[in-house]
């Protein structure tokens with residue numbers, strides 16, 4: 368079983384969806400978890416409460432990751448709590464947008480890249496002083512980065528950027544003993560993939576998957592916890608598909 372006993376972790380976008388499930392999984396494995404949120408203060412506090420109720424340690428941290436200054440501010444908040452050592456960073460917070468090429472606006476494009484690419488990039492940069500030998504960074508890519516699944520070109524490009532960053536970060540940070548990987552979820556039943564609630568959306572999703580059920584946030588959280596743990600100590604620079612065999 369994955370153990371993160373005595374480790375410190377920061378999960379961005381942990382108020383809902385995959386981030387929430389990941390925060391709970393890391394806490395269950397024994398980590399102290401910093402539960403980051405954007406707007407969902409009450410939801411993040413509920414995650415903190417749930418972790419504490421099970422005997423774990425957690426704190427909620429706010430930052431709007433669309434703002435250029437947010438990674439620095441969030442890193443400062445994290446350092447004020449964990450001190451000089453962060454074992455696990457899960458840069459999960461993200462935004463989606465379903466739009467054709469014609470429909471995509473410059474504002475949409477900039478927002479997608481600000482939250483999904485710029486924020487994780489500079490969060491890693493700002494946290495480097497407290498990431499060290501044995502630390503693990505997990506970024507969140509997507510099935511959309513390597514397969515066409517709907518009108519998602521701008522969003523998909525942000526996830527393609529994540530797959531590229533994983534390799535470059537892993538190469539540059541390997542000398543410090545820091546591992547960097549990503550998970551690439553398929554369709555997961557969260558607010559972001561609300562189309563799964565319709566019969567058509569459900570049918571589409573099951574049609575592209577080898578495994579015939581709708582995936583839940585927990586299905587991704589276990590893979591993230593594995594990559595974060597010492598069990599994955601020889602894995603770096605990789606993107607792990609967590610998609611029930613989508614678009615094989």
Ligand code: NAP
Nearest residue numbers: 380384385404405406407432460461509554555557559560
């Ligand atoms: P979700 O349920 O919509 O949750 C998104 C999370 O990101 C929330 O906690 C939200 O925080 C946070 N967030 C969004 N914009 C933010 C901002 N400007 N500043 C700070 N926090 C912000 O999404 P999800 O489905 O769990 O997705 C999580 C990650 O998985 C994303 O990177 C997404 O691209 C990726 N992914 C999802 C799927 C899927 O099918 N669901 C598939 C592949 C990849 P607040 O609510 O507190 O603002």
